[in-house]
Amino acid sequence: MANRIGRVEAREQEAQTRRMNFKEVSLGYTNEEAVLEASRCLQCRKPRCVPACPVNVQIPAFIAATAQGRFAEAAHIIATDSCLPAVCGRVCPQETQCEGACILGLKGQAVNIGKLERFVGDYSREQGEALPVAGAAANERAAAKNRQVAVVGSGPAGLSCAHDLAKGGCAVTIFEALHKAGGVLEYGIPEFRLPKDTVVKKEIENLKKLGVKIETNVIIGRTLTIDALFEEEGFEAVFIASGAGLPKFMNIAGENLNGVVSANEFLTRSNLMRAYDKASDTPIYTGRRVAVVGGGNVAMDAARTALRLGAETSIVYRRTERELPARAEEVKHAKEEGISFYMLTNPVAVLGDARGWVRGLRCVRMELGEVDASGRRSPVAVANSEFEMEAEMVIMALGTSPNPLIASTTEGLVIDRRCCIVTDEEGATSRKGVFAGGDIVSGAATVILAMGAGRRAAAGILRFLEEKAAGIL
Amino acid sequence: MSIEKKREGLCAGAAGGEGSRGLIVEKRELAENIYLMRIYAPRIAKAALPGQFVMVRASEWGERIPLTISDYDAAQGTVTLVTQVVGMSSRLICRKAAGEQLTDIAGPLGRPSEFVHRTPEELAGGRWLFVGGGLGTAPVYPQVKWLHAHGASVDVIIGAKSAPLLIFRKEMEGVCKALHIATDDGSAGQKGFVTDVMRRLVDDEQQDYTMVVAIGPMIMMKFVAQLAQAYHIPSVVSLNMLMVDGTGMCGACRVTVGGKTQFTCVDGPEFDGAAVDFDEAMRRQNMYNELNVEH
Structure with missing residues (x-):
């Protein structure tokens, strides 16, 4: 019988602390928390979560094992379908996949499948649990x-x-x-x-x-x-x-000014090349104020990285918060950390100084018009709404080709x-x-x-x- | 194991294949602070064509640095890189000794020079003028060598500050029709800039070049391209922009060519000299120098 308690949320690093470091934000579950959260699963006979998972992890089965404290077994169940549980538990958009389909979510809160998967993945790694097929x-x-x-x-x-x-x-x-x-x-x-x-x-x-x-x-x-x-x-x-x-750009004036970079470049410098670490030879620049253009996960990652490198950071997005393609958790975390969100705002030009460096963006205000091919209301520029926003760096997070x-x-x-x-x-x-x-x-x-x-x-x-x-x- | 032994092994094709990728099989100082390194990288050596570059890292915390290939030998499985000590990363690379291994080498990257796609008739009918400035002389060499091997007629101008800084002189003599030298101080060849020699060749000697290729400092390429345009000769320049990955992923290397943004790594590194926005390229090239980033 499922435990009718509220969803167990994982502990997190305090927003004011984490915005100053590159350590992981979410701290994950303890054994006890994992068992408790797992006990909420209804063990549906026809689970809706499994087909909602792109790799069809046997979710109820691994959660049942977790609820009974058999974590190694849970790891083996996931390993049949996924080689990256500790990764997916952290970066999947669960709210639109497994958790979005969870029956508990209809009237209350879905089982925290993501954090449970992460817990099991971390457990098997930390215990050096050999996977069965090796x-x-x-x-x-x-x-x-x-x-x-x-x-x-x-x-x-x-x-x-x-x-x-x-x-x-x-x-x-x-x-x-x-x-x-x-x-x-x-x-x-x-x-x-x-x-x-x-x-x-x-x-x-x-x-x-x-x-x-x-x-x-x-x-x-x-x-x-x-x-x-x-x-x-x-x-x-x-x-x-x-x-x-290849990263996309907007094809607006001033995009090749010094200080305008793609999110790919910014993140590659910081992540792959470890530029956030003093030991790295790869340089990274932010300036005092950073404007990140875009609303996806990559935009959130770039903004939160710039923030941690010491910049005052804003997200500039042409639709409303409801249309942000980023995971809900990333948006929440970004806000808690103090990133400003300029919604219904679209850059029309990047502005430069005499030395060829960015000094800001010229933007227009937008409003939502007709529903477009993507099923979302497409943004349209509001007449005579141009304004300038100051920034020493602009990060374009507009997707790739x-x-x-x-x-x-x-x-x-x-x-x-x-x-x-x-x-x-x-x-x-x-x-x-x-x-x-x-x-x-x-x-x-x-x-x-x-x-x-x-x-x-x-x-x-x-x-x-x-x-x-x-x-x- | 001595370097000689390692080299023997390599020549016999028994060096553990890709496992030894990055091994420096030869290192020579060509001029003050300019080093030639022959690197064991059999797949890269086999795939390389004139105009291409590799990405190199000299240490675990090192930057990824693009270096244009200065020669390649598929039989020996080696590529030749010429590096000048200008900053921290090039110093790290140049500090490596023969027998040591580069942490990473990947390539060949970029599009090969356009002429590799030309027919033998087109190649025989063309009259090329190559202009190499300073370190840029090294990547000119594989292009001239390739054209020479394909029966094309090539003249070369090498420019340097002074005679001791001239590189690849002997190698170039072996593969070009006429070699011209320009030095700032007149210690070798004609005193003056490469453009002065170019003017002499076209104006005084009535050379009817059909293509000018310039590789060297950005400012030199700008003036060579301008002069070529004045003579109505098409020109090609090879840009050495900042790059992080070198495969198209980051866009750090973007330049404006003919009013359009191009990625040097995948669309170049060679572009129409008449269409490149050199002033923007120079500004972008110095982006991080100007910041004086401390690391």
Whole structure:
């Protein structure tokens, strides 16, 4: 019988303290808190949360084990479907996925599935809990003749695909363009939301224990082409998960002034290159006041990073708070930390000083008009509403467009109008044996959607390899 | 193991393949504070074409620095980089000795020079003038070498402050039709700027160049491109903008070319010299110097 108590919220670092440091904001559950929260789950016979999860984690089952204090078992249940529980527990938009579907949420508060998943992921890591498939996969890898698969990119899509492929008896090599594995988990999401050494690195190490090889500093499309992976490196199939790509700008005047950067650049300096740490050689600049343009998770991450580097920070967004694409928790945290929100505001020009540095933004006020293709009311400029906002740095967090490197060097790979790679349901592209998934297919999305795409493609690749071995193809 | 032994191993193709990627197999001082390093990186050496660059990190906490490839040898599995000590990161790279390994090297990045796509007839019909200024002389070399190997006619101007700072002189002589030198103090070749030599070649010697390629300090490229435009000769310049990742992800390297924003790493690094906004590029290049960021 489910415990009819209120939702147990995880403890957090005090807003006034955390805005001065890069340590993790949420402190997670203690064992007791986890057991208590887990006891709230109704254990629905037809759970709505599982199909709402892009990788279909067996949520009621892992929560039942957690409620009984069998945390290691809970970890094994999650591991069947997800290789990144400690990551997903921290960065998934649960309110629109598992928790959004939770029946308890209809009349009250949903089970805190995210924090429970995080707890279980952290527990198994801290206890050094070996995942059940490790030994088996290592043996299978030795026998993985004709089952060599290359994965391009070590972000969420690549990692989850590699995970399922390794469990399916493939010898997997992940090629990463940067010097560190993890993709957006390393370069994009800040330390205070997703600790690198204790969480990301450890979950990637788990994957290596399954026999997955990771080669950094290899840029597919440049160092090796997709064709070379087949012809020279001997792979049977390739999964392209090269990620989000090139940052978008607004194409307004003054955008190339000194002090205007993409959120990608700002976050890569701070996260991948650790510029927030004095020991790093990579410089980072903020100025006294920072304006972040955009309303997604990346905008929140950039704003909260700038704040921690000592800047007075504002978010500038052209719709209202209700339309902010960022996770509710990120918006809440950003506000608590003292970030100002300028809603219904759109920059029309970046203003510079005589030395070519940013001094501010010229903005217009917006109002919501007709519903547009995205189903949201589209913002329209209010006449004669221009005003100036002062800032010494402007961060553009407007999304990305696909990196053309692979498409332009791979003959016969079909891309769509937005330059995203075209695939079927299982991730198969127009090229035989070449699969793709994650942001390079969907356009910029979330960690968990990329992981879902990675899983589907892994299933597609396993089927492809079997059909090939059976001589069907 | 001695460097010689390591090199032997490399030449025999038995150096542990990509595991030794980044190994410095040779290091030479070309001029004061200018070093040549031959780096073992077989995949990069095999894929490299003229005009491309690599990203390098010299330490675990080091910056990612773009360096243009100055030569490559697929058979030996090496790429050659020429670095000048200008700041902290280039100093770290230059401090490395032969036998040591760079922390990271990735590439080749950027689009190869446009001429690699030309037909043999087009190459034979063209008359190239390359202008290398200071350190920029090094990346000119693989381009001239490639064109020479493909039967094209190439003249080269090398510019430097003074004779001891001239680099790649001998290498260049072997692959170009005529080599011209300009030094600020007249200690070698013609006294003056590379543009003075260029004027002499076009005005006095009536050389009918069909393309000018300039690589060197931004200000030199600006003036060479302007002069080429005055002579109605198309020009190409290679920009060395600030980069973080070098693969298109950050946009730090954006420049305005023909009124449009381009990313140096994926759209370049070579652009039409007549279309580049050099003043903006120079301002952006110095963004962090100006801040005097302490680290």
